[in-house]
Every structure is written in C-alpha cells, then in structure tokens.
Amino acid sequence: MSFRSPSGRVIRNPKKLSFDYVPDRLPHRDEQQQNLFMLFRRAVESGVSQNAFLHGNVGTGKTASAKRFCLDYKEWASEKGKSVEHVFVNCRKRSNKSSIMWKLVSHFDKNFPDRGFSVGEMMEIMKKHINKHSIHLFIILDEADALIQRDGPELVFLLSRFDDENVTPVGSVSLILISQKNVLELLDESALSTFKRSNRILFPPYDKNEMKDILLYRSELALYPGSIEEDELDLLALITAERGDARLGIELLEKSALLAEQKGDNKIGPEDIRTAKADVDPHMTVSRLKGINKNERMILMAAAQKLRNNSFVTTGDLETHYKMLCENYGKNSLGHTQFWKYVNSLDAEGLLDTETVSSGKGRTTRISLNDIPADILEKKLKDLIEG
Ligand SMILES: Nc1ncnc2c1ncn2[C@@H]1O[C@H](COP(=O)(O)OP(=O)(O)O)[C@@H](O)[C@H]1O
C-alpha cells in the first residue's frame, strides 16, 4: 500500500511536546526554583551539601523543575569557576541500591563493569572521582518511594550524609528526592535525622489559568503560529485543570493536534480536543446517558448541537436553541428556572461543564463539553430521543 501523510500542518516541532524535553522556562514554578536555589546556593559558595525533597501529585512539574534547576545551577556555578554535575535516576526503573550506585559510578566511568562491586565499594569509587575533580554532584532520585519501599531507606541515608564520611572533602554531594508520596514518612529515624523537614518543596496542582499559560507556552514552542486559538486553549485548560496535571494537558494538546492534522486541518478545533480527551479517559458512556431524564437529554442535545463548532456556548444561547429544538420535536419546553435546574444537574453529573466568566459585559455563564465529541454525543442522544 502507499502511505498517506496527513495533509494538515499543526505540529512544527514534535520533540518539544515530548515528556523528556526540558523547556527553558517553567511558568508558575519560579517559587519552587527559587527555593531550590536558596537551599543549594551555599553548596557551591562554601562546599556545604544540602538535601531537598520535591513533593506533589503527578504532572505538577517536579521532574522538569529538578532537571531545569540542575542545568541552570550548573551555569550559575560555572560563572563562579565551580564545577557542578548531576545524575538523574528514575527509581521506578532502578529500585535497588546496587543498580543505583552503578548508575552513579558509570557517570564518571563509562566502562564500569555492571557486576562484581558492592554498594560500599562503589560508594568509595564515586567519592574518589568527586574529590579528584572537585565536583559538586547533585544526585536526583526521582520516584524515590519506589526505592525506599522496595529496598529500604539505607541508600538515602548513605547519600544524604555522604560528606560527613568524606575525610578530605574537596567535592561534595547534594541529594534531591522526588515523590508523589511523602517519603519523609517512609524514612527511618537515622535517615530522617539528616533530612530537614523544612527542605520539603511543595508542588501544588496547576489551576486553570496556570494550565493555560503552560499550554500556551508549549504550543508556541511546538506548533505552527495560529494553530490554536484562545477558546480552544481555554477548553484544554478547563479540562485538564480538574486534575492540575500538566502531563495530561500536554498529552491532550499533542493528540488534538494530531487529530486536526489527520483531518487535513491547520488548526485545532474543539471536537479534536474532546475526541482526544475521550481517547485518554473514556468517561462518557451510553449507559450514563440512559440514566438522565428526558428534559436533560433535550438540553444536552441542544448543547451538543451548539458546541459542534465552538468550545463554549453561553447559557442564553443554549436556552434559545433548546426551545427551538423542543419545538422541532413538538415538545413543550421548560421555563427558565427549570431549565437552569437541569443544566446544573447535568453539570453535577459531569455531562456538561458550567463556568462563570467575567467579560466586558459583566459576568456570564458559559457551557462546555469536556468528555465527549459533540457529534458523537448528538448521535447517541438522537437514538435515545427518537428511538
Ligand atoms: N510549569 C510548566 N511549564 C511548562 N511545562 C511544564 C510545566 N510543568 C510541567 N510541565 C510539563 O508537563 C509534563 C509533566 O511534568 P513533570 O515534571 O514530568 O511532572 P511530575 O514529575 O511532577 O509528574 C512535562 O512534559 C513537563 O515538561
């Protein structure tokens, strides 16, 4: 067969949407970056090591912030003539002491044999490398709970007090732990004693506005100019801010872009976003639609029709369209108060989303559909209403 490339052009640079890519800026993580800098500033200035724990839910930018910090810090240090290096370990992939120690030693000796050395021996070898080159080494243990739960807190203990044992401390080591769980609770007394509780840096979930800034920034990096508009960014932000998870946000951005390209479009539309969301998280099912009453079905159908080409519809426009739809079906429509009541119950069921926004004209409520493409919803409702 001959392969057809999609004719639409939305994604300019796919690498900049990948999870491994570390962007130059991390909007809304300045405070965390600054806290890290305050903690580690003295590591370079006077060779004092420190430990930090980055704590927060999935997709709150912990891994990206740690990597960005190490890269920026390295530059800052080199201006002062100090040499800083970092080794990043994902403890879901390496969850025991010797495998992690091997990775640390291999940073200095690419040909280091992967067996035959104990943890203690590898620690000594690493120490020699660090002192020989007067390096300050950042060790980042990402998903550290996997290590501690599978192999105990010993390695965290050893690494966090690495400098105490260093007889001629020329180089030094700082440890950054990252986890969704509170790993400080998983550490035993001795490991905890070297970890100040105040060294915990919190990563709260992103809210809607923060998510929008992040997605705008990542679109500017990765997409052709003009391929996503304000309303569609708003819709993406609204959908993903429920969890505050930037990973989900970027994944949906990428999927929506690919769907638009496949259709031959040069622009992400609201249906691309909903299709992407339904793909990632197939929430809405026909069975849920069967659970709602006739009035709710009509309102939802009106919303689906209005939202085919739009990210949002105002409640006023929805009500007008709903009345027209009832008329077409020869049914009585609800009064305003009842209409509102059912819109709210659809919102509570998670079938619609209502949001109050301030505009030039004052405050209005607008409605969006976050789980299912409008055309699929319309077809399913049509079957139910007419069936
Ligand atoms: N503030 C931000 N600005 C831009 N991109 C971000 C931001 N926070 C997270 N990301 C991106 O979101 C994705 C998930 O972030 P990550 O650091 O892996 O989260 P965590 O480690 O907390 O699960 C990555 O692609 C990352 O680059």
Ligand SMILES: [Mg+2]
């Ligand atoms: Mg992570």
